Amino acid sequence: MKRTFLCCLATVSLMAYAEQTIKVTVENPTKDVRMDAPVVIQLANLGVDVRSAMVIDGEKEIPCQLDDLNADKRFDELCFTTDLGKREKKTFEVTLYDKGKPRQYDSRVFIEMVLRNYQGKAKNQHDFYISELTVDRGVDSYRIQHHHGIAFESELTAYRIYFDQRQSPDLYGKRHKRLELRETQFYPDDDQLANGYGDDVLWCGQTFALGAFRGWDGQKSVTLDDAEHLSQRIIARGPVRVIAEMVCDEWNAPTSTPNAKPITLRQRFTQWAGHRDVQVEEKFSRPVADYEFSTGIINVKGSEEFSDKNGLRGCWGTDYTVSGKDTLTHAKETVGLGICIPSQHIRQELKADKDNYGFVVGTSTDCLRYAITFTSDKETFGYHTAKDWFEALKAWKRELEPVRVIIQK
DSSP states (O other): OHHHHHHHHHHHHHHHTOEEEEEEEEEOOSSSOEEEEEEEEEOTTSSOOOSEEEEEETTEEEOOEEEOSSSSSSOOEEEEEEEEOTTOEEEEEEEEESSSOOOOOOOSOEEEEEEOOTTTOOTTOOOEEESEEEEETTOOGGGTBGGGSOEEEOSSOEEEEOSSTTOOEEEEEOSSSSOOHHHHTTOOOHHHHHTTOOEEOOOOTTSOTBTOOEEEOSSSEEOSOSOSEEEEEEEEEOSSEEEEEEEEEEEOOOBSSTTOOOEEEEEEEEEETTOSOEEEEEEESSOOTTBOEEEEEEOOTTOEEEEOSSSEEEEEEEEOSBTTBOOSSOOOEEEEEEEEOOGGGEEEEOOOOSSEEEEEEOOSSSEEEEEEEEEETTOSSSOOSHHHHHHHHHHHHHHTSOOEEEEEO
């Protein structure tokens, strides 16, 4: 009787604190050394309602992150980063728990949404923090949020996504590798600038800036004006990656199909720790084979262009950052920009005009992905000539090939 009773206790204990350990092998498929290579594990088929996780590399615990991508209160992905040599394989021990909360680590990324606070606050001290915002058609959404939209960063670069029909990514260049947005909020004061903080390094206007996604009417790019609602929300806050989302609801995008119903566009911007680039995903409410879209990069004044004629395009140039002209408080900034679009999405590489180096893009499915990146000449750690930047873009394109992940329960 006693033995039976103890067995019952053991069964109850396992049910109450279920855990599963898996082996995850990660392989670098390229001949390039990969630093902070992103690793993503889909959790749906692992048999555990994961609430916490631990990743062991050899004998050392490394930071990992659990993300709920669709706001259903269940984690969908586990992610971490790792360094890999040429063609190197690494095996990690991952323990999944169905109780508790995600483990805490020092974050190497940051993201924020802040409503404007007009109560005498300095431009880097607004404090109405939010996680999600939706506005109706006709609202001047650009002026609701501080720094005009959601902002995020890694140690290397920072971005903000304008909360309006342009949805342009604007850029914050850094002098040193560190997180800064919590202190500067994209608007460093004089003391911060004197102490080596970064600043806005790009004028966007109505251009593509760095990879803004637009419609295409057969002749020109079309911003996302004709939509019922615009939303922004924070999906993931780190410590390994940030994910920002922009939703354009019931958008009457240009199409060749007469009387087409509106589509909903869900854009996600993902930046990983240790990365200067951002992964961009355009997800539609239905397949959009009968649509064409457009994206690209701004033609920085007097810039030098690079293209491999297979989806990789960049430029290097110098211009003022406010209204495209000189001011008393803003100097010229030199930047290198880059965009990489998978070849299956490219319908046409457009000839450069005075505003943009553009593409017409499309997909036969409900999803389209590409990546954007930049460097600022003010960086102490980056690139300082067009030649070096264009070589870096070629290497970056190779690095965009994902690592291979094999899971053994």
